[in-house]
Amino acid sequence: MxxxxxxxxxxxxxxxxxxxxxxxxxxxxxxxxxxxxxxxxxxxxxxxxxxxxxxxxxxxxxxxxxxxxxxxxxxxxxxxxxxxxxxxxxxxxxxxxxxxSRVGYFARKPGAAPALTQLSSKRLGVVRGYRYPPVLLASGATLDWASDDLASLKKLAAGRLDYAVLEKAVGTDLLRQALPQQQTSLYWQEPSVVELxxxxxxxxxxxxxxxxxxxxxxxxxxxxxxxxxxxxxxxxxxxxxxxxxxxxxxx
Known part of the structure; x- marks a missing residue:
């Protein structure tokens, strides 16, 4: 038994x-x-x-x-x-x-995301090694390369960029965790450029x-x-x- x-x-x-x-x-x-x-x-x-x-x-x-x-x-x-x-x-x-994954723009003012045709005179913050949508890279904007997303957001906050290109969830999390003082001065812009x-x-x-x-x-x-x-x-x-x-x- x-x-x-x-x-x-x-x-x-x-x-x-x-x-x-x-x-x-x-x-x-x-x-x-x-x-x-x-x-x-x-x-x-x-x-x-x-x-x-x-x-x-x-x-x-x-x-x-x-x-x-x-x-x-x-x-x-x-x-x-x-x-x-x-x-x-x-x-x-x-x-x-x-x-x-919603890829788009953060800016210093709330508002709508710019059309791709409006970017030729703008400075965009992007990160080395990331795979951005080809339409964005071919927009005519000046690309300002950074080491990571946090560095790009810091450049945006300092007025060195017109827009920082990030995933919405990633940027929002960085603002909450690493840059809480910027949560009321940096804003996600709708709509996203691409959703994957x-x-x-x-x-x-x-x-x-x-x-x-x-x-x-x-x-x-x-x-x-x-x-x-x-x-x-x-x-x-x-x-x-x-x-x-x-x-x-x-x-």
Missing amino acids: RLLLACLLLWSTTLHAAVTVRFASLHYPPYAGASLPEEGAMVALLREALAPLGYRVDVEYMPWTRALATQHDTRYAGILALWPRSAGEMVEHAFVPVFV PLGVGLYADRPGATLLQRRLEQALKTMRTDGRYLALTQRHGVDAYVPPPTAAKAR
């Missing part, structure tokens, strides 16, 4: 043991970062979505070149917080959109990758339906991704 109970206990423990999925990620506030609340919006969402399905999500933070090299390391299931174009550098990958899905790149050649993708996509649908997805975006100050409507079935 004792042997039977021990076997049942071992079977139950094995059955319910969490499957660890490891992701590489950049330090990318407010989406991902070891020092952020809940490690950021993307990490928080993955854990909330996948934990009930028996997955434990581990994240390791590293530069992009190292993150991309994890495609040759089977310990990693994928990379977090990517635009589709960046995910395209991964071999045999699947992309799951999670949030929306921001999501998870999964290595398609990993064992269980197809099942993981399917379960993650279904969990996201459930979280949208029950309100947890919207609550998480509001808690972390990020923009929600709205899936395109499903094409109607042919009659």
Whole structure:
């Protein structure tokens, strides 16, 4: 009898043991970062979505070149917080959109974003190494390159730029965390220049990758339906991704 109970206990423990999925990620506030609340919006969402399905999500933070090299390391299931174009550098990958990255302008006065045709006489703050929309780079504006987004916002606050080009969520988070004194003097300009899905790149050649993708996509649908997805975006100050409507079935 004792042997039977021990076997049942071992079977139950094995059955319910969490499957660890490891992701590489950049330090990318407010989406991902070891020092952020809940490690950021993307990490928080993955854990909330996948934990009930028996997955434990581990994240390791590293530069992009190292993150991309994890495609040759089977310990990693994928990379977090990517635009589709960046995910395209991964071999045999699947992309799951999670949030929306809204790229546009911050300025010293509230108002509407300028049209691209109005930028030829303007000075824009941009960051070295970032992949900006081609239409923006070809606008005729003078590009003032900085080392990071924070440096660009500081230049804008000092009057050295007309606009700083950032993601809305990133700029808003920097103003709140690093430049609180500028929250009432630097403003996001609607509408955004471009909106891109921001999501998870999964290595398609990993064992269980197809099942993981399917379960993650279904969990996201459930979280949208029950309100947890919207609550998480509001808690972390990020923009929600709205899936395109499903094409109607042919009659």
